[in-house]
Amino acid sequence: MDANFEGGAARMNVLQYVADRWDRLSLQAFLHVSAVVQCTVLATVLGVAIGVAVYRSPAGSALATALASTILTIPSFALLALLIPVFGLGANTTVVALVLYALLPIVRNTVVGLAGVDPAVSDAARGIGMSRFGVLARVELRLAWPAILAGMRVATQMLMGIAVIAAYAKGPGLGSEVFSGLANAGSANSMNQALTGTIGVVILALLLDGVYVLVNRFTVSRGVRG
Amino acid sequence: MAEGIEIRLDHVTKRYPGQKAAAVDDFSMVVPAGQIVVFVGPSGCGKTTTMRMINRLIEPTSGTITIGGEDALGIDPDDLRRRVGYAIQQAGLFPHFTVAQSIGIVPGLLGWDKKRIAARVEEMMDLVGLDPGEYADRFPRQLSGGQQQRVGVARALAADPPVLLMDEPFGAVDPITRGHLQDELLRLQNELRKTIVFVTHDFDEAVKLGDRIAVLGDRSTILQYDTPDAILANPADDTVAGFVGAGASLKALTLTRVRDVELGQAVTARSDADPSTVELGDEKFLLVLDQRDRPLRWVHLKELKNARSLAVAGRPVQDSVTLQSTLRDALEAMVNEGGRAVVTGSRGEYVGTVDLATVTDVVQRLRASA
Numbered sequence: 344m345d346a347n348f349e350g351g352a353a354r355m356n357v358l359q360y361v362a363d364r365w366d367r368l369s370l371q372a373f374l375h376v377s378a379v380v381q382c383t384v385l386a387t388v389l390g391v392a393i394g395v396a397v398y399r400s401p402a403g404s405a406l407a408t409a410l411a412s413t414i415l416t417i418p419s420f421a422l423l424a425l426l427i428p429v430f431g432l433g434a435n436t437t438v439v440a441l442v443l444y445a446l447l448p449i450v451r452n453t454v455v456g457l458a459g460v461d462p463a464v465s466d467a468a469r470g471i472g473m474s475r476f477g478v479l480a481r482v483e484l485r486l487a488w489p490a491i492l493a494g495m496r497v498a499t500q501m502l503m504g505i506a507v508i509a510a511y512a513k514g515p516g517l518g519s520e521v522f523s524g525l526a527n528a529g530s531a532n533s534m535n536q537a538l539t540g541t542i543g544v545v546i547l548a549l550l551l552d553g554v555y556v557l558v559n560r561f562t563v564s565r566g567v568r569g
Numbered sequence: 570m571a572e573g574i575e576i577r578l579d580h581v582t583k584r585y586p587g588q589k590a591a592a593v594d595d596f597s598m599v600v601p602a603g604q605i606v607v608f609v610g611p612s613g614c615g616k617t618t619t620m621r622m623i624n625r626l627i628e629p630t631s632g633t634i635t636i637g638g639e640d641a642l643g644i645d646p647d648d649l650r651r652r653v654g655y656a657i658q659q660a661g662l663f664p665h666f667t668v669a670q671s672i673g674i675v676p677g678l679l680g681w682d683k684k685r686i687a688a689r690v691e692e693m694m695d696l697v698g699l700d701p702g703e704y705a706d707r708f709p710r711q712l713s714g715g716q717q718q719r720v721g722v723a724r725a726l727a728a729d730p731p732v733l734l735m736d737e738p739f740g741a742v743d744p745i746t747r748g749h750l751q752d753e754l755l756r757l758q759n760e761l762r763k764t765i766v767f768v769t770h771d772f773d774e775a776v777k778l779g780d781r782i783a784v785l786g787d788r789s790t791i792l793q794y795d796t797p798d799a800i801l802a803n804p805a806d807d808t809v810a811g812f813v814g815a816g817a818s819l820k821a822l823t824l825t826r827v828r829d830v831e832l833g834q835a836v837t838a839r840s841d842a843d844p845s846t847v848e849l850g851d852e853k854f855l856l857v858l859d860q861r862d863r864p865l866r867w868v869h870l871k872e873l874k875n876a877r878s879l880a881v882a883g884r885p886v887q888d889s890v891t892l893q894s895t896l897r898d899a900l901e902a903m904v905n906e907g908g909r910a911v912v913t914g915s916r917g918e919y920v921g922t923v924d925l926a927t928v929t930d931v932v933q934r935l936r937a938s939a
Contacts, residue, residue, distance in 0.1 A: 467661025470626055470734075471675050471724065472651030485665050564665035566708030 357542075360535035368520070368539060375516030376547055378509075379502045382438055386445030387495055393446070394453025394491075395479065404454045411447035419444070419508045427512055437506070437514030444505055445498035452494030456487025489563050496555045503548040507540065517543045571731040573603035573764030574637030576623060581632030583618055592618050594788040596632070603762040607779035609769055609812070615789030616768050620734050623766060624653045636732060651678055654733035654763070658740045660721030662709040668694070668720050669705040675728040693723040698753065715746035722754070726761070733765045739774070751777055772812055776801065776820055784809050798824050802935050818932045819897060825931050827899055827912055828892040832921025835909065840865055844876040856911065857883070862918040864889060864911045889913050892920065896931055899923045 361368060397403030414422075422440050430436040460483050468478040484491075510518025517540045524537030559568075576599070583593040593615045600606045608616040621627040623634060625646045634641040641649055662671055672693050673686045681689070694701040697719040709717055718738060725733055739747045751774065758765065769775055775782045776797045783794045786808060793805035801821045804810035813820070835856040838847050847855055849870055857866040857879045868876065868883030876882035888902040889911040902910035909922040 461661075463657060463659060463661045464663055466626070467655065467657055467721075468663070470624060470650060470655035470657065470661075472647050472649075472678055473674075474647050477678075482663055486663075564708070566663075566665045566667070566710060 355532060355535060357535050357538050360532060361539055364539075368517075368543065371515070371517050371520065372543055372547060375503075375506055375518075375544065376551065378434075378437060378441065378515050379499060379506050379551070382441035382502055383445055383495055383499050385438070386442045386449055386498060387491070389442065390446050390449030390494070391453050391484070391491060393450050394457060395484075398454045398457040404458070408447075408451050408454060411450045414443050415447045419505050420511065423509065423512045432513040434515060436512040437509040440509060440512070441502050441506060445495075445502055448494040448497040448501070449491065450494075452490045452497075453487060456490030457483055459490070460486045485564065486567060489559070489567060492555065492559055492563070496552065499551055499555070500548055503544055503551070507544055517547075570761065571729045572762045574731045575602045576600040576637075576732060576764060576766065577633075577635045578619075578623070579633045579635075581619070581622060581629045581634060583615075583622060583627060584630045591630075591788055593622070593629075594790060596789050596791070598783065598791065598794065600764055600766060601781070602637075602764055604780040605758060605765040605767055605778055607767045607769060607775040607782045608785055609772055609775040609782055610785035610789075610792075611812075612770060614785050614787055616785050617736055619785070619789045620736060620766050620768050623732075624650050624655060624734055626650075651675055651728060652730050652732075654725035654728075654730040656718075656721045656725040656733070656735045656738045658737040659714075660709070660717040660738075662717055662720055662724075664709055667706050667708055668699070668712070669701075671709075671720055672723045672727050674724065679728055689727060693727050696726070696757065697723045699723070713746075714742040715750060718742060718746075718750055719753075722757075726757075726763075731764060733763045735765060735767045737769055738767075740769070740771075747774075754778065772814060773820065773823075776823060784812055798935055819900075821932060821935045822897040822900060822928065823895045824935070825896045826892070827890055827894050827896065827923060830896065830923065830927050830931060832912055833909065833924055833927070835911075835922050837919065838879060840878075840880040842879055844873055844879055844882065847873060847879075849873070854908070855879075855883075856886075856919065856922075858919055861916075864913065864919045867906075867908075886911055890923070891915075896923070896928055900925075900928055903928075 355363065393407050397407045417425075419440065422443070423436060426436045426439055430439055464486070465478055465483060468482045469475075473481065506514065506516050507518040507521055510516065510522045520536050520540030520543070524533045524535070524540060527533045527536075578596055578598045578600075581593060581596045582591050584591045596619055608620060610616045618627055622629045623636070623641065625641065629642070636653070666674070669690045672690045676686045676689055690705070691701045694704065699716060699719055704712070704716070709720070712720065721738060725735075739750045742750065755778065767775075767778055779797055781795065782797050782800055784792045784800065784805075786792045793800055793809045798821060800809065801813060801817045801824070804813050804817075810817075835854065836847070836849055836852045837856045837858050840857050840859055849855060853870050855868040855873060856864055857868060859865050864886045866879070866883045866885050868879065872883050886906070888905040890899045890902050891913055892915075899910045899912075903923070903925060909924045911919060912921045912923060914920045
């Protein structure tokens with residue numbers, strides 16, 4: 344503990360608090376973002392795979408979307424509580440929970456994006472001799488990409504918040520600040536701690552959103568950009 | 570350059586599971602090498618299904634299809650499609666590909682090197698009349714409908730396939746652009762001599778483009794398969810006649826060019842000639858020409874008597890046709906002019922006239938010969 348507020352005598356403002364604990368906070372912030380980004384990427388791989396598998400069948404699409412929606416309705420606390428016995432405390436449970444939550448927007452947008460590709464375009468692609476995989480990879484997924492990216496963006500925003508709750512399962516990130524701040528309510532820096540955690544998450548979420556704008560700019564063809 | 574090869578469909582049938590009637594029932598046809606064969610028929614008659622079986626976008630249930638003597642059903646479908654050009658309505662262009670990328674797709678699939686693809690893309694853009702410098706890097710949404718169709722045709726032709734399948738490729742553009750695109754296709758075909766199967770529901774388009782027309786009925790049964798003039802003159806049955814529609818004789822006129830008929834001659838005089846020296850003989854009208862022999866005015870016998878100068882007498886020639894115009898154009902000019910249509914040569918000079926008797930003769934001859 345820092346000598347400055349030993350005994351709870353010295354109340355600090357938030358900025359002082361942040362400056363004082365910059366090392367620890369920046370590491371937590373980094374871990375928070377890192378967990379969210381990695382889980383989003385993992386969920387994208389899974390979600391796009393699921394989307395590709397089901398988009399041709401209306402029943403399959405409905406089932407996949409419904410399943411993913413169901414996951415989303417489970418309160419995050421409850422989901423974590425359910426996962427802890429299986430995956431234990433720590434990063435594993437956090438990753439599984441975050442990926443499950445991220446699936447819905449990504450699966451849904453993948454299905455919508457792929458289903459929205461003009462059938463005439465897919466037909467022409469096949470008609471000029473593209474293989475089934477070529478049509479999917481070079482045409483359909485490329486055209487669905489803006490929708491998939493939008494799904495990833497929503498998922499990321501959502502995960503930034505949910506990752507805070509994951510501290511309950513001893514997951515990495517800024518959640519531990521919020522939790523210990525709330526747990527020690529009334530003590531000298533509890534307010535600072537909770538505020539730092541919360542505001543930190545908000546700022547990081549906005550930064551990540553900015554990153555998405557850039558990714559969109561560089562990966563979506565000018566021919567389909569709005 | 571790969572010239573067209575013969576396509577042969579033999580007892581081809583397509584039956585979808587769960588449907589009683591076949592979509593295409595026992596279809597046999599020979600599409601001669603280097604010709605345009607147009608499948609024409611009402612919506613849902615199976616003409617598109619039939620065409621799509623040639624490149625196996627739809628697999629036939631039974632029957633055989635050979636392309637240039639080779640069994641199409643024995644080739645890997647993707648390979649087959651790379652060797653058969655394919656152009657569809659609204660072009661089916663990829664929105665995220667530039668014009669150059671679109672045209673380069675099939676050569677790329679065939680493993681051409683970059684240099685050869687780039688050279689080919691440029692060549693194809695020239696061929697369909699798009700300036701490579703201006704359009705190569707445009708996306709489809711930055712093109713007009715007609716330009717998109719041109720890119721679609723260029724894409725289909727890029728790997729120089731001997732066979733081209735076109736599914737209502739000009740169906741979604743305005744009538745004027747459609748006319749231009751049709752003219753261009755005919756010009757291309759003059760150079761390229763591909764075997765083209767063309768699907769449309771527009772009989773006028775079929776008459777204009779087809780070397781042969783197949784009029785198809787339900788389940789893709791061939792009601793008549795013949796040259797356009799034979800179908801116009803002698804429809805096989807009432808259904809075909811109904812499809813040919815009213816005005817078959819008028820449509821037949823689009824098959825004959827002005828250069829193919831015998832032109833009449835009017836009495837002519839230069840605009841600076843003295844009106845009193847002109848001898849009309851039995852004619853009632855004088856055609857006044859300018860110094861370079863271009864038609865200027867019609868002057869009636871009565872007007873000639875009082876005329877001081879031929880440059881202002883009578884009334885101006887408002888509508889004329891060229892040697893390349895169809896007789897239908899000539900007929901229209903006659904209606905507009907209220908008499909004979911003036912025919913001009915390549916520099917706009919007077920070469921003769923067409924009158925109504927010539928047109929009716931042609932119609933009667935077409936009837937008799939078919």
